Every structure is written in C-alpha cells, then in structure tokens.
Amino acid sequence: xxxxxITVNGQQKSGTAxxxxxxxxxxxxxxxxxxxxxxxxxxxxxxxxVHVNGESVKSCTVFASACDxxxxxxxxxxxxxxxxxxxxxxxxxxxxxxxCGFCTPGMVMSIADILRNNPQPTEAExxxxxxxxxxxxxxxHNIVKAAQSAAATMAGARQAAE
Amino acid sequence: MAKDNGxxxxxxxxxxxxxxxxxxxxxxxxxxxxxxxxxxxxxxxxHATLNSVDTSAASAADGVVxxxxxxxxxxxxxxxxxxxxxxxxxxxxxxKEPAHPILAIGKVRHVGDPIxxxxxxxxxxxxxAAELIxxxxxxxxxxxxxxxxxTIGSAVHDEAxxxxxxxxxxxxxxxxxxAFAEAAHVTTLEFINNRLVANPMEPRCALGDYDEDADHYTxxxxxxxxxxxxxxxxxxxxxxxxxKLRVYAPDVGGGFGTxxxxxxxxxxxxxxxxxxxxxxxxxxxRSEAFISDAHxxxxxxxxxLAMDAEGKFLALRxxxxxNMGAYLxxxxxxxxTWLHGTLLAGQYLTPAxxxxxxxxxxxxxxxxxxxxxGRPEATYLLERIINKAAQELGMDQAELRRKNFIRSFPYDTxxxxxxxxxxxxxxxxxxxxxxxxKGFEARKAESAARGKLRGIGLSCYxxxxxxxxxxxxxxxxxxxxxxxxxxxxxxxxxxVTVMTGSHSHGQGHETSFAQVVSDALGIxxxxxxxxxxxxxxxxxxxxxxxSRSLAVGGSAIVKAVDKVVAKGKKIAAHLLEAAESDIIFExxxxxxxxxxxxxxxxxxxxxxxxxxxxxxxxxxPGLEETAFYDPKNFTYPAGSYxxxxxVDPETxxxxxxxxxxxxxxxxxxxxxxxxxxxHGGLAQGIGQAMLENAAYDEHGQLVxxxxxxxxxxxxxxxxxxxxxxxxxTPCTHNPLGVKGCGEAGAIGSPPAVVNAVVDALRDYGIDHxxxxxxxxxxxxxxxxxxxxxxxx
Numbered sequence: 001x002x003x004x005x006i007t008v009n010g011q012q013k014s015g016t017a018x019x020x021x022x023x024x025x026x027x028x029x030x031x032x033x034x035x036x037x038x039x040x041x042x043x044x045x046x047x048x049x050v051h052v053n054g055e056s057v058k059s060c061t062v063f064a065s066a067c068d069x070x071x072x073x074x075x076x077x078x079x080x081x082x083x084x085x086x087x088x089x090x091x092x093x094x095x096x097x098x099x100c101g102f103c104t105p106g107m108v109m110s111i112a113d114i115l116r117n118n119p120q121p122t123e124a125e126x127x128x129x130x131x132x133x134x135x136x137x138x139x140x141h142n143i144v145k146a147a148q149s150a151a152a153t154m155a156g157a158r159q160a161a162e
Numbered sequence: 163m164a165k166d167n168g169x170x171x172x173x174x175x176x177x178x179x180x181x182x183x184x185x186x187x188x189x190x191x192x193x194x195x196x197x198x199x200x201x202x203x204x205x206x207x208x209h210a211t212l213n214s215v216d217t218s219a220a221s222a223a224d225g226v227v228x229x230x231x232x233x234x235x236x237x238x239x240x241x242x243x244x245x246x247x248x249x250x251x252x253x254x255x256x257x258k259e260p261a262h263p264i265l266a267i268g269k270v271r272h273v274g275d276p277i278x279x280x281x282x283x284x285x286x287x288x289x290x291a292a293e294l295i296x297x298x299x300x301x302x303x304x305x306x307x308x309x310x311x312x313t314i315g316s317a318v319h320d321e322a323x324x325x326x327x328x329x330x331x332x333x334x335x336x337x338x339x340x341a342f343a344e345a346a347h348v349t350t351l352e353f354i355n356n357r358l359v360a361n362p363m364e365p366r367c368a369l370g371d372y373d374e375d376a377d378h379y380t381x382x383x384x385x386x387x388x389x390x391x392x393x394x395x396x397x398x399x400x401x402x403x404x405x406k407l408r409v410y411a412p413d414v415g416g417g418f419g420t421x422x423x424x425x426x427x428x429x430x431x432x433x434x435x436x437x438x439x440x441x442x443x444x445x446x447x448r449s450e451a452f453i454s455d456a457h458x459x460x461x462x463x464x465x466x467l468a469m470d471a472e473g474k475f476l477a478l479r480x481x482x483x484x485n486m487g488a489y490l491x492x493x494x495x496x497x498x499t500w501l502h503g504t505l506l507a508g509q510y511l512t513p514a515x516x517x518x519x520x521x522x523x524x525x526x527x528x529x530x531x532x533x534x535x536g537r538p539e540a541t542y543l544l545e546r547i548i549n550k551a552a553q554e555l556g557m558d559q560a561e562l563r564r565k566n567f568i569r570s571f572p573y574d575t576x577x578x579x580x581x582x583x584x585x586x587x588x589x590x591x592x593x594x595x596x597x598x599x600k601g602f603e604a605r606k607a608e609s610a611a612r613g614k615l616r617g618i619g620l621s622c623y624x625x626x627x628x629x630x631x632x633x634x635x636x637x638x639x640x641x642x643x644x645x646x647x648x649x650x651x652x653x654x655x656x657x658v659t660v661m662t663g664s665h666s667h668g669q670g671h672e673t674s675f676a677q678v679v680s681d682a683l684g685i686x687x688x689x690x691x692x693x694x695x696x697x698x699x700x701x702x703x704x705x706x707x708x709s710r711s712l713a714v715g716g717s718a719i720v721k722a723v724d725k726v727v728a729k730g731k732k733i734a735a736h737l738l739e740a741a742e743s744d745i746i747f748e749x750x751x752x753x754x755x756x757x758x759x760x761x762x763x764x765x766x767x768x769x770x771x772x773x774x775x776x777x778x779x780x781x782x783p784g785l786e787e788t789a790f791y792d793p794k795n796f797t798y799p800a801g802s803y804x805x806x807x808x809v810d811p812e813t814x815x816x817x818x819x820x821x822x823x824x825x826x827x828x829x830x831x832x833x834x835x836x837x838x839x840x841h842g843g844l845a846q847g848i849g850q851a852m853l854e855n856a857a858y859d860e861h862g863q864l865v866x867x868x869x870x871x872x873x874x875x876x877x878x879x880x881x882x883x884x885x886x887x888x889x890x891t892p893c894t895h896n897p898l899g900v901k902g903c904g905e906a907g908a909i910g911s912p913p914a915v916v917n918a919v920v921d922a923l924r925d926y927g928i929d930h931x932x933x934x935x936x937x938x939x940x941x942x943x944x945x946x947x948x949x950x951x952x953x954x
Contacts, residue, residue, distance in 0.1 A: 018286070034191035035184015037415075039363045040448035044869035047363060075184035089182040093174055096838045100668030101181025102363040102415025108182065123882070130877035134869070136363050136416050137668045139845030139907075140877040142838060 004068045008033065009077025017064040023057075024048040026064035027074060035075040035105050039134065046133030049106040049113075050074045056113035058132070075105035078112070087157075088112050088150045097146035099137035106133050111147045119158075120151055168681040169898075172834035175673045176687075177666075186413040189367040189384050194441035197369070198227050200431060201288035202444065203278045203295050204453060205270035208306070208525040208862020209316065210299035212268055215278055219294040225287030227438060229295070230430075231278045232267035240264060240433060243426050244398040245490040246390075248639040249328045249499055249521070257328035257521070260319035262489040264399070264426040264433075270299065271318055271488035272525050273863055274453025279430060281442055304525040304862035308462055308483040311522045318488055318523040327486050327495065327521040332503040333577050338516035341477030345468035349551040355539045356933045357460035357485065357856040358849075359872060360532045362667075364415020365446040366455060370431030374439055378406050381432045385411040386421045386665050387705020390642070392697050394424040394492070400433055404697075407432075411695045414667035418846070419531040420455045421667065422707045423492035427454075452867040457856055458532020460485035461498065461539050467547045473557055475566045477514040478506055480543055484521045484529075491530035495521060500638050501536025501626070507575035508544040509586045509622050509800060510566040515576045525862040531707065533846055533908040537625040545621040545913035549920065550929055559620045559917070560594060572894075579626060581798045583891040585826065590622060592824035593802040596884055602806070615809040616819070617922025621914035623803070626796035627902035628713030628893075645792035646710070647702040648718035650679070650726050652785035654771035656764025657689045663703015664715030665695050669839070669904065671711060674832045678716055678898065682723040684750025685763055701788050709902025712831060713797045713893065720897040721789035729785060730766045736777040737761050737769060797893045797901040801825035803844075805914035809922045814941025816852060816919055822884040823910065828892040828901040836903045840885045843907020849875040850908070851915035852934050873934075927951065 004026065005014040015030035027033045027050070036059055039047035048059040051073040078086045085093060088108050098104040107130070114121060114129040121129065126147045127140070135143060165171035180186050217229040243262040250256060266275050278295050282288035303316035311325040318325055342348060369382040379402055385391050388409040395409075396402045414421060431442040446454065461482050468477040484498030503517035534541075552562045564587065573581045594600075602618050609616035629635070632643035649661040660679055664671055676690040683690075693699050706715070727747050734752030735742040738759050746755050753760040769776060770785040806820040823840055830836050853873035857865045866872040892899030912933060919935045920928060926947035931939050 028191075033184070034188075035186075037188075037364070038190075038447075039365065039415075040869050042448065042868050042870050044874075045363060045448070075182075079183050085179065085182055092182055093178045096175065096834050098178060098181055099670070099838060099842065100363065100416040101177070101186045101413065102188065104181050105184050127877040127880075134363065134874050134876065136361055136418070136846070136874070137842045138838060139841035139843075139875075139883065140880055141841040141883050144877065144882065 002065060004064050006067050006069065007071045009073055019063070019065060021064045022060050023062045023064045023067050024059035027059060033074060033076055037102055037105055039103065044134065045103070046106040046110060047103050049109040049133065051109060051113065056110060075108055078108055087153050091146040091150035091153065095142045095146040095149055097138065097142045103133060103135045107135065107143055111150065114147065115151055115154060119154060167687055168677055169831050171677065171832065173673055173677055173687065173832055175670045177670060177672045188364055188413045188415055189369060189382050190445045192369060192382050192412070194369065194371050197441040197443055198281045198283060198438065199285040199288050200434070200442050200444040201280050201285065201292050202276045202427070203280070203292045204450070205266065205273055205275040205277055207270055207299055207301055208273050208304040209302040210270050211302060212266055212270055212277070213298040213300060216296040217278060220280055220291040223287070223291035223294055225283040226291045227281045227283065229278055229280050230265065230434065232263060232265040235263060235265050236267055241399040243424060243429070243489070244394050245495065246394065246492045246641050247496040248641065249330055249495040250639060251328040252331040257495055258319070258322040259490060260321045264429050272527050274527055275488065276426060281434060281438065306524055306526065306858050306860055306862050308485050308522045308524060311524055318525055322523055325523045327490070327523055329520050330499050331516065331518045333516040334514055335516045337514040338477045338479055341514045342466065342468045342479065345476050346471040347469045347555060349467045349547055349554055351547045351550050351930060352464045353546065353930060354932045355459045355461040355463065355542055356850060358458045358532055358854050359452055359856050360418040360420035360455060360458055361874060362416030362418055362421065365448055365451045366421065366425065366427070367445040368428045368431045369441060369443040370435035371441040372436040372439065379432055379436065380408045380410065381428060382410050382412065383428050384414050384421050385409070386414065386417040386667060386707055387703065388665065388695055388697050389663060389703040390705055391424050391428060395429050395432065399429040408698045410697070411665060417667045418533045419458065419535055419707060422705065423456055423530055449868050452872065453527055453864055456491045456528045456530035457487065458529065459539060460529050463543055465543050465547045467551055469551060473555055473562050473565050475510055475512040478512050480506060480517045482519045484519055485526065486521050486523055487526045487528035488523065489528050491528040494528060494530040496639065497531050497536045498539065502540045504577045504579050505537050505540035505624065505626060506544060506577050508541070509568060509624050511568050513576060517577065526858055533843065534905040535708065537905065538909045538912060541621065541623040541909050542913045545623070546916060549619065549917040553924060553929055560590060560599065563620070563622050564590065580795060582795055582894040584798060584800050585891050586622060586800060589800065589802040589824040589826050589888050592886060592888055593804045593822050596824060596886060597804040597806065597820060597822040599804065609808055615811055615922040617807050617809065617918040617920070619805045619914045619917025619921055621803045621910050621917060623906065623910035624798055624800040625905060625909050627709035627799055627905070628793050628797035628896070629708040629710050630796055631794060632792050642704065643792065644704055645790050646704055646714040646718040647788065647790045648715065648722045649701050649786065649788040650719070650722040652726055652767045654768055656685065656767040658683065658685065659691045659693060660719060661693045661700040662715050662719060663700055663705065664711040665706040667706070669706065669711060670832065670835045674712065674835055675716065675719060677831050678719060679723060682720060683763060684748065709799070709904040712898065712900045713896055713902050714791060714793055716898050716900060717793070717896045718789050718791035721791050722787045725787035725789060726785060729781060729787065732777060732781050733766045733769050734761045737766070737775065794895040797828070797896065799825065799827050799901040799903065799906055801906060801910060803910040803914040805911070805918040807918040807922055809919060809940060811944055814937035814944065816935055816940060818848065818881050818915065820884060821881060821911065823907065824886050824888050825903065825906050826888045826890040827903045828890050829899040830887055831900065833887060836887055837885050839903045840907045841883055843905060844883055844911050845875050845880055846908040847911030848880060848915055850933055851912040853879060855934050
C-alpha cells in the first residue's frame with residue numbers, strides 16, 4: 001500500500017492504493033467518485049475515460065500509482081462552476097445523446113478531447129474518434145449530433161470572444 | 163408549431179442531469195457499512211462431473227470471510243432458480259424442467275456455471291483466494307450443436323436423455339400441407355438466427371444486505387423488474403415472505419431483456435448476507451457477463467412459403483430448433499414459441515401457417531429474451547423468405563408484399579393473434595419515399611461505375627407488444643400475471659408523486675410518464691415526480707420488457723389518474739355546492755358545467771387533506787389512488803425498413819449507405835425519446851446482421867467471450883439513420899392509444915440488411931448468406947458463386 005495524491009477536478013485528494021490498483025478503481029473505491037464507470041475488462045468500452053494532465057485516458061489502463069501528482073479531470077468536473085451543464089454535457093441533453101447513462105461519462109470525456117484536438121470535425125471524424133467508446137442504447141446517432149452541436153457552440157463562443 | 167409540453171412534445175429528459183454530471187446511482191455505486199465482496203469461481207469446462215471442490219486453502223487465505231460451494235446450498239435446502247413459463251408440448255405433456263441450482267451440485271453444465279463463491283474483505287482478496295480452490299472434474303462430451311443434440315448420446319440433464327426440452331407446434335398442419343400440395347410455387351430457406359449477447363453497458367451487480375434485528379433482507383440489483391425478482395427469489399428460492407424482502411433496482415445501465423431474469427447471484431448474495439450477518443456484493447466483470455448473462459436468439463430453421471401463380475401467399479411452414487442453453491432461464495421457454503410462432507403471419511394474409519419448435523438443452527449459457535425476443539426471429543424468417551420468393555419469381559420485393567398485405571381490421575391470424583389495427587401500405591409508402599426507392603437503379607449504376615455492388619433490402623415487420631392479457635398468458639403457460647400497477651399520490655398542495663411498476667433503464671420514463679400525467683391532470687410537469695424501481699415504495703409491478711411500459715404501465719397510470727379525478731369531483735361538488743354530475747374536470751380545474759364556478763386542482767387536493775369543509779360522510783380524506791391495468795390484447799406496432807448497402811466485391815466488406823425506417827407506434831408521447839429508441843434498436847439489429855455472433859467451439863468454449871472477440875457495433879460501423887414515425891393507427895384497446903417502440907428497430911432491421919446484401923449479390927446467383935454477413939462470409943460466397951458460374 002502506498003499513498004497516492006492527485007488533483008481531481010481542481011481539488012487535492014489522496015488515498016491509499018496497492019501497486020496494481022487501477023486509476024478507475026482508485027477513483028471509484030478510494031475517492032468514492034463513482035461517476036467514472038467500468039463497462040469491460042479489456043479496455044474497449046471507454047466508460048472509464050478521464051483526462052490525465054489534459055490527455056484523454058482510459059482509467060482502466062493506468063495504475064493509480066502512475067498518476068501520483070497528476071491533474072485528473074473526471075465527469076464530475078465537467079459542469080460549469082455554477083453547477084449548470086458544460087457545453088458538451090448540454091449538447092448531450094439537447095440532442096438526446098444518452099439513454100441509460102452508463103457509457104455517458106466516457107462519451108462526454110472523449111468528445112471533449114476530440115473537440116479540443118479537432119474543433120470542427122466531420123461526421124466521419126467524430127465516428128472514428130469514438131471508436132474507443134461503446135454505447136449500446138443510442139446507436140450513436142444522437143451522440144454524433146451532440147458532438148456536432150457542441151462543436152458549433154464552441155465555435156460560436158470563440159467567435160464571440162474574438 | 164411543435165408542442166413544448168404534454169403528450170406529443172419532445173420534452174428534454176429530466177433524468178439527464180444526474181447522468182451527465184456523474185451522479186447516477188447504479189448498483190455498483192452503492193456500498194453498505196461492513197460490506198464484503200463475492201468472487202465467483204466458474205466452470206471452465208462445458209460439461210463435467212464435479213468430483214470434489216477443496217476450499218481449505220482458499221478459506222485460510224488473507225481476508226477471506228467464507229467460501230461457499232454447492233454443498234452449502236444443498237445443506238441449506240435452498241430452492242433452485244425457477245422458470246416462469248411452462249410450455250405444453252404437441253402431445254399435451256409439460257416441458258422438461260430440470261433443476262437449476264444456485265451453485266453447481268454434482269455436475270457443471272456450461273462454461274460459466276458457478277462452482278464456488280469466495281466472500282472476502284475486498285474484491286481483490288476474494289479473487290486471489292479463488293485461485294486456491296482445487297476442483298476435481300471429469301469432463302463429459304459437450305452438447306453444443308442443436309442439430310445433433312438429440313442423437314449425440316450425451317445428456318445435459320438426466321431428465322432429458324435426448325436433450326429435448328419440448329417439441330411444440332402451432333397452427334393448422336393439415337391445412338398447411340394441403341395448401342403446399344396445391345401451390346404453384348414453393349420457396350424454401352434454411353438459415354441460422356445467430357446467437358447474441360445482450361451486453362448492456364452496465365454489467366450485472368447484486369448487493370445483499372440482511373438486517374438481523376428486523377429479520378429483513380434488502381437486495382440491490384440490476385433488474386428491469388424488481389417485484390418479479392422479489393416474487394421469484396422470495397417465494398421459490400429463499401422462502402422469504404414479501405414483507406421481509408425489499409428489492410431495489412436503482413439506476414440501471416441498460417437491460418435489453420437480459421436483466422429481466424432472476425439470476426443465481428441475486429439469490430446467493432441475499433442468502434449469504436444472512437449467513438455472514440454482513441452485506442455481500444457481487445459485481446460482474448465483462449468477461450464474466452459473457453458466460454453468465456442469458457444470451458439471445460440462436461435458432462436453426464427451415465422455412466417454406468407456398469404461393470399461387472400470382473404470388474399470393476397460400477401457406478407458411480416453419481420448423482425451428484431453438485437453443486435453451488444448459489438451464490431454463492426465467493422466460494426462455496416462451497420466447498421461441500408464443501413470442502415467435504404467433505408472429506409468423508406478419509403483415510400478410512397467409513391463410514395457413516404451421517410452426518414446429520424443438521427446444522434443445524445444450525452445454526451453453528442459458529438463452530432467453532433479448533430485445534425483441536422471438537419476434538425478431540419470426541420477422542427474419544418471414545422477411546427473408548419473402549425476398550427469396552421475390553427473387554425466384556422475378557417480382558419486385560415491395561410489390562410482392564403489397565399483394566399480400568392485411569387491410570381489414572380487426573384481423574384474426576391463423577396463429578392465434580387478433581391484430582386490432584394497422585395500415586401497412588402507409589409505412590411502406592413512406593419508407594419507399596424516404597429512401598427514394600425509385601432512384602435506386604441510378605444509384606446502383608453509379609456504384610457499379612466505382613466497382614461497387616449496390617443492393618437494397620426491404621423488411622416489413624409486425625410485433626406483439628404490451629405483453630399481455632393475464633388470462634391469455636396464463637392459458638399459454640405463464641406462471642405470472644402480466645398487468646401493471648400504478649399509484650397516484652396527490653400531495654396536499656397539489657403536487658403529484660407517481661409510483662409505477664414499470665422500470666426505466668434508459669427509456670426516460672421519468673420524463674414521458676410525467677408528460678402523460680401532466681396532460682391528464684392539467685398541472686405542470688415539474689409538479690410531478692415519477693418513482694420506480696423499489697418494492698418498498700411501489701405497490702406492485704411486473705416491470706419493463708416487451709415494449710410494455712407505456713402501453714401497460716402508462717395505462718395503469720391513466721386508470722389511477724381517472725380514480726383521482728373521480729374522487730376530486732366529489733370533493734369539488736361539495737365545495738362548489740353543485741351536483742357531482744355537473745362537475746367537469748378540464749385544464750386542471752373542476753368546473754360546474756355551464757357556469758364560471760370552478761376550483762383549481764390544488765384547492766381540491768388541499769381540501770382532501772384539510773377536510774374542514776368536506777363530504778366526510780361520503781368519502782375519506784386524502785387523495786391517493788392505485789390502479790392495476792390488465793391489457794385486453796397485445797398491441798401491434800408495425801413498420802417498414804429499407805436498407806441500402808454497397809458491397810466491395812474485392813474484400814466482401816459491406817457498407818450501409820442508408821437505412822430508413824417508418825414505424826407505426828400508434829400515438830406517441832415523446833417523439834424524441836421514441837426516435838432514440840428506434841436508433842438504438844436499429845444499431846442492435848445491424849449488429850446482429852453484420853457483426854455480432856456468440857460463437858461456441860465444439861468443446862463448448864465461448865470463442866467470442868470478450869469485447870476483443872465479440873464485435874459490438876461501434877460509431878464507425880454505423881451510419882446516421884433516417885427515422886420517421888408515421889401518423890399511425892392508435893391502439894384501439896388502451897387508453898393512450900400507444901403501441902410500444904422499444905424493440906422495433908432490432909426486429910425490423912436484420913432482414914432489411916441481409917436482403918440488401920443478397921440483392922447486391924444477386925448477379926452471382928447468391929440467394930442467402932447467414933448472419934452476421936461479415937466480409938469473410940460475403941467474400942467466400944462471392945468466390946464460391948464465381949467458381950460455380952465459371953463451371954457452368
């Protein structure tokens with residue numbers, strides 16, 4: 001057992017972990033942050049996607065110990081400071097991009113990452129970018145629309161700022 | 163202008179916020195003080211005698227609380243996992259119904275059959291200790307292929323030496339034979355309806371918590387129907403009466419049928435928590451889900467369609483073997499029979515239909531209902547054989563269907579159903595227009611210029627939803643009623659709490675049910691709360707499956723609302739000093755007809771709880787009503803789907819260029835949610851048609867047992883869909899006129915996809931490829947056909 005300290009959604013958190021404790025289990029069991037989900041055991045489903053030091057990561061593929069000192073953003077940190085939904089979250093709500101909600105945290109985190117790297121993706125680029133996230137409810141139709149809608153909102157915000 | 167609230171409005175979902183912020187409460191998110199963790203050691207052999215299970219080393223390992231085996235279950239005298247439906251075979255005998263112990267006793271019957279459970283202080287410790295269990299097994303020949311199961315000489319259960327659970331038939335065999343003898347043309351099709359794994363993204367989880375002082379049990383579980391679990395587990399497995407057992411299914415991450423059933427793990431954690439006096443939690447991992455969640459489909463079928471010279475259908479004959487797996491799961495026996503054979507009339511005036519189904523035990527995971535459950539298998543059978551017939555007769559696939567459509571309702575089919583209403587021309591016309599069917603040949607030529615083969619495939623489905631009249635299903639072998647219950651609690655200041663027996667695991671009931679109640683009571687949706695999933699809060703419920711929530715659960719809500727309004731009228735009549743018969747209720751007001759005298763809904767509600775001026779001699783205070791709704795008939799959603807594909811003949815790769823869907827769901831409460839349901843169904847149907855296959859090898863090992871091998875549809879595999887809900891023909895026998903939409907996409911799309919692929923390959927003389935139509939299968943079919951053509 002060793003003590004791991006990470007900054008999660010801007011807050012300093014620490015807890016204990018074994019050498020083989022995965023980041024996702026550390027978040028869920030040790031820090032009691034259950035927004036990040038586990039949907040498979042082969043790193044395919046993407047329900048556990050978080051951002052580590054600004055990079056999109058499947059939190060079932062890294063050890064908690066490897067994240068000591070890192071900045072981690074989870075789904076719990078994606079809303080605005082006043083508690084309203086962030087742009088990607090709001091787009092999911094508007095476009096009915098979620099049904100059971102289980103894959104949703106990973107989807108939101110992945111799309112935020114896709115749009116950060118490619119602010120105006122084509123439909124094909126969105127679909128390609130979501131290859132690491134499995135949804136069984138929506139057929140992806142409205143998730144793709146949500147990503148497009150979020151991209152448009154962000155573009156509008158950028159324009160307004162200029 | 164589009165409505166922004168009430169029935170017919172695409173109201174945004176109120177449940178979204180908690181899911182989008184990571185605040186959903188799924189079963190695995192819950193933890194209880196003093197909780198222990200269960201890890202299940204599962205059989206790696208498909209079929210073996212269990213000689214001994216030595217748990218001594220595991221029991222002594224770090225953190226282990228106790229290790230349980232089948233012996234403990236046997237000594238405790240626990241019941242087995244019950245089956246909820248008994249089929250009577252064609253000779254009038256009951257199906258074979260072998261015991262299904264919670265943990266294996268004497269024998270293991272499929273890879274994944276639970277042998278022992280380690281309960282420890284942590285999940286890791288339980289898992290590590292399980293490796294120390296020594297199991298001595300003697301392998302037996304595995305029964306895997308249904309086609310040889312009767313003669314293989316190895317029995318999954320001693321009670322069924324031929325591995326036959328039942329041999330069932332439906333329809334008039336003699337009339338069918340006669341029609342075939344007189345037919346001008348007979349089309350025959352043999353095919354496999356591939357075995358699937360439901361794969362809701364949330365793996366199953368169960369947490370048992372026994373309160374010693376109150377002698378009370380709580381089971382938190384990933385279920386589509388918590389009351390059904392309470393009934394089955396309480397009454398048949400653990401002998402716990404209802405008042406001592408709470409079953410709570412909180413947020414559930416998708417179900418698709420596989421979370422209907424009562425599973426051994428639920429009974430185990432509930433029972434073990436009382437043995438250990440500590441909560442016990444089990445969470446499935448994905449690999450475990452593949453070998454312990456009930457699978458779906460898995461039929462081997464020979465179908466024959468008899469037609470006259472003009473293409474009029476005279477008779478249909480179907481002979482199916484359906485896989486039950488190693489044990490009978492909760493609803494398994496009814497899926498290939500009453501949910502499959504009864505749908506073989508489809509949208510067509512086929513005068514004679516006969517269906518035989520042999521249900522087989524095999525050394526594979528139990529097979530039960532998966533999105534559509536029997537109806538996708540029936541639709542695939544019909545819609546594929548019709549396209550093969552059209553190909554043989556040189557007829558247009560739409561015209562052959564149109565020639566045979568049912569156009570007069572109510573219609574009694576030759577397979578025991580009565581369709582109440584429908585308009586099959588309307589959805590067919592709509593989809594042909596949406597997909598520009600007329601322009602197909604030009605697009606085909608354009609594809610050909612690029613070296614691609616273009617095909618177009620139609621599918622016209624019907625399904626029976628809103629299951630079902632209790633007296634009918636009782637006569638057919640169901641061991642439960644299939645009504646639904648709802649309570650409307652009007653609070654003193656006029657807000658409303660609705661307790662529904664339907665369960666939402668992605669369907670958005672919290673939003674759509676509030677729309678229904680808002681319309682009925684004339685109060686804003688934000689004054690209405692929907693409560694579901696907890697046996698302690700809800701009077702009763704049969705749960706959500708078979709697209710029944712709105713048709714049956716919604717009807718129960720409407721009935722309860724009617725009772726509230728009826729009582730409210732008595733109160734209002736008293737307050738307004740008018741005759742009860744003069745009171746009308748509209749727009750949230752109790753009014754004296756023909757006057758401007760009125761009392762608001764909230765005023766009457768308050769009077770019910772502050773009954774100072776109240777007809778106390780006539781009625782009790784309070785305003786809360788419960789209703790049970792038992793449907794009069796099934797509902798019959800129907801529609802037409804058109805798929806267009808491009809096949810690369812060099813690689814066999816199929817691309818879906820367009821998929822259009824026109825559905826008649828009757829009245830629609832929330833079009834946004836309904837379209838979302840269709841999208842999801844389409845993805846699962848396309849998954850079955852092109853990607854997914856639960857493949858066993860000859861030893862009974864599940865070859866596609868993880869997401870590395872089982873091809874779940876990804877965003878990059880699918881197109882955007884062209885989905886329209888037709889104005890529709892409202893259901894004639896439920897108060898909302900709704901039919902159900904949850905399964906349609908998965909029912910209608912597989913034959914549309916395969917029909918399109920076969921159409922693309924028609925110049926090779928190819929008339930069938932089994933699902934999934936993978937590049938390998940398509941490429942192989944092209945190679946074989948090319949060799950054959952070259953030889954001719």
